[in-house]
Amino acid sequence: MMHTISATPWYRERWPWLLMAGPAAVLAAGCYTGWLAFAQQDALVVGDYYKRGKAINQDLRRDRTAAALDASIALRYDAAHGVLHGRLATRETAQGGALQLHLAHATQPEKDLRLLVRPDAAGRFAVPLPLLERSRWTVLVEDERRTWRLEGRWHWPAERQITLTALEDQAHS
16 A cells, blocks of 8 residues: 655645744744833833922822912813813902813823913913813813812713812812
C-alpha cells in the first residue's frame, strides 16, 4: 500500500492561520492598549497637590462670601438654538460686572468651556454655546474680581437645567 503525501506548503493550509489568528488579535489589542496608555496624558492627576491644598482655604472664603450675598444662579441650555440661558440672583440688587462661567468636563480637560457673560440689570444673560456634550459637568461661576463663587455638578442632558446656590452650612463644611 502506498500513501501519497500532500506536497502543499504549510501556508496554504487554513489550520495554521486559524490557530495564529487568536494570538495575533491579542498582540494587536495589547499594542493598541499600550499606545493609549503612553500617548494620552493622565488628566486626573494633579501635579502640585500642595499648592492646590493651600488654595482650598481661599475657595472656602469665596464660598462664605457667596453665602453672605445669598447668591444663586439658574442655568438652562437650549440645545435646539445652541444658547445657554442664565439668571443670577443676589441680595444686592445691582451686582454689575461680568461673570466667569467655567464648565469643566468630567474626564477630558480639552473639552472644558470658559465663558465670560454679562448679566443685565435683572441678572439675566444668554450666551451662544456649541452643542454641549453628554457628560457630567462641573460648573463654576465667579464674579469678575473672583471674590465669590458658586459651584456644582450638572448631568446634561439628564438635567435640562441647574440651580446653584450658596448655602451657609455648605460654606462652613
